[in-house]
Amino acid sequence: MIATAYLIAAILQQAAAAPAPKESGEIVVVGERLKNWRGRFAVRGGKSTCKTIVSTGDAEIDxxxxxxxxxxLPPMQARIIASDAKGIQRDARKDLKAALGLELxxxxxxxxxxxVVELVDRRFEARQERNNAKN
Structure with a gap:
């Protein structure tokens, strides 16, 4: 009987210590906020820059x-540049650019x-650590 009580206590302690599964709702919320983000990405030479034009209000999501x-973009850059080459017929260029756009x-x-999943995981773990530090 005492051994059973210890076993039950150990199981309850493990259950309390195990992190709760992250909410899929939080992933949806971050994803929805990201839909509103707009940015401008440029590659010149070997240097790339990205600027947020319409922010989500959260720098990590931006x-x-x-x-x-x-x-x-970098792995596709040569093909994107090649799609602007002279000699490609207009319809072929249009199709090529459309295909590249879909792939990108x-x-x-x-x-x-x-x-998004990585961000939600990091935030979930940070909340867990803060909660554990409070207790």
Whole structure:
């Protein structure tokens, strides 16, 4: 009986110490706020710059837009530049640019999704640490 009580107490203590699963709602909220973000990304020479034009009001969320573009654009840069080459017929150029735009948008969306989850995880862990420090 005493051994059972210790076992139950140990299980309850582990359950209390285990972090609660993060809310998927928070991921949705951050994602929705990011939809309102607008920025300008430029690559000149080997240097890239990103500037927030319409902020979400949260610098960490704003940074996600720039980070996604900084990951996705450089590997595509040569193909984007090549799409402006002389000799490409107008319709072919239009199709090529449309395909590149879709590829870039998909890459950015995938990267943004991953960065949103990372941000929510970091914030969740920070809240847990603050709560643990209070107790």
């Amino acid at each position: 940074a996600i837009g720039c980070q996604a573009m900084a990951t996705c 948008a998909q890459c950015c969306q995938n990267r943004r999704d991953a960065l």
